[in-house]
Amino acid sequence: MIPDPVHPLRVVLLGAGRVASQLAPALHQAGHQLAGVWSRNPATAAALAATVPGTLVLPTPDFAALPPADMYLLAVPDAAIPAVLAQARFQAGALVAHTSGTVPLSIFEDMPDIVGGVFYPLQTFSAGRAVDWRTVPLCVEGATPAAQATLLALAHTLSGSVQAVGTPQRQAIHIAAVFACNFTNHLLGISHALLAQQQLPLALLAPLLHETVEKALAHPPFTMQTGPAARQDVPTLARHQAALAPYPAWLQVYNALTSSIQAQLPAPPANNQGAVVL
Known part of the structure; x- marks a missing residue:
């Protein structure tokens, strides 16, 4: 059952990299207010904030000045999540969610003053390439039923593909995604290099790639x-x-x-x- 749409939320983004740079305009276009952006690199935060009118650039590294928000989204590298959580000073009872595919929800267990969650977009993000958020699978998990309901409702304002996914399933999805996306891209890089040595374009493989993917989505791939x-x-x-x-x-x-x-x-x-x- 799809939750009722939430009222427009005030969201603070901690992070200004590839995920945050795509998430910020998507949240704005969905009617939510981007209350602030933080990054370890102030110039990066300023550049992202400039793309959404009225967005504050939060001071670095002073987390004591975090503005009030309905939700704080941590769109930082996985290895940086513990340090950001340890340094940030959230309001009591704040909903704080990371966007990682592999970091467990249990990372919030030792932080009783906040409510933890996960807001994981199953997509690859690159600078200069916009994604269609309506098609991006969003996997959410909340530490409480209320947190999960809010995360689900927020997700439904961005995407038509939303589901609650527990940590073990999400981690399996992430490993599968590495094989399907990251490793495949690396193999295509090798293909590109081999073809380029013979002055041939990678586009030569396009029909083969399309047929391979279509077959894999229609049948168990090992059988094909x-x-x-x-x-x-x-x-x-x-x-x-x-x-x-x-x-x-x-x-x-x-x-x-x-x-x-x-x-x-x-x-x-x-x-x-x-x-x-x-």
Whole structure:
């Protein structure tokens, strides 16, 4: 059941990086008030605040002057969350949520004066590229039913894909996202470099990429595996390995993925005498 839309909220953003820079205008466009922005880099905070009218730049590193807000969102690197929580001075009973995919909700357990939460956008964010927040899955978790209801309602003002997700599920989602996004992007970087050496564009692979993703979304991906590793084409694998010999790091990735693919292949059926059918 979708919660009733919340009244416009006063939100303070702690962080001004890739997530915060996309989240700030989205909150503003959804009708919420950005009450302040903080960053370890004051210039970055000022640049982000300038994109949303009426937004205060909070002093650095003095957290004693945090303005009143309905919610404080921590859009900082995961490793920085404990330090920010230890340094900030929130109002008693304040709702404070981080945007991490992997930091557990339990990080707030030793802070009884605030109410903890998670507001995790499942998307990749890069400078200069705007995302359509209506399609971004938002995974939320609150330390209390009231906190979770507020986070869910806020999320529904931004996105059409919202759900309550507990810490173990969210952490699994984050690992899956690293494989699907970060590792895939790295592999595309290798593809781009190999093609560029032959004066060929990465766009040449576009139809192949589209078909691969569409198949993976329509069927269990392991059942759709193709290529020389899946068919155990030893001569082709050997030629690829020889071509990659000048690039030891890429060859290591190639060999690791080949082994992983082959480890997922179904066992060959056995005949009635127990012999393996080849």
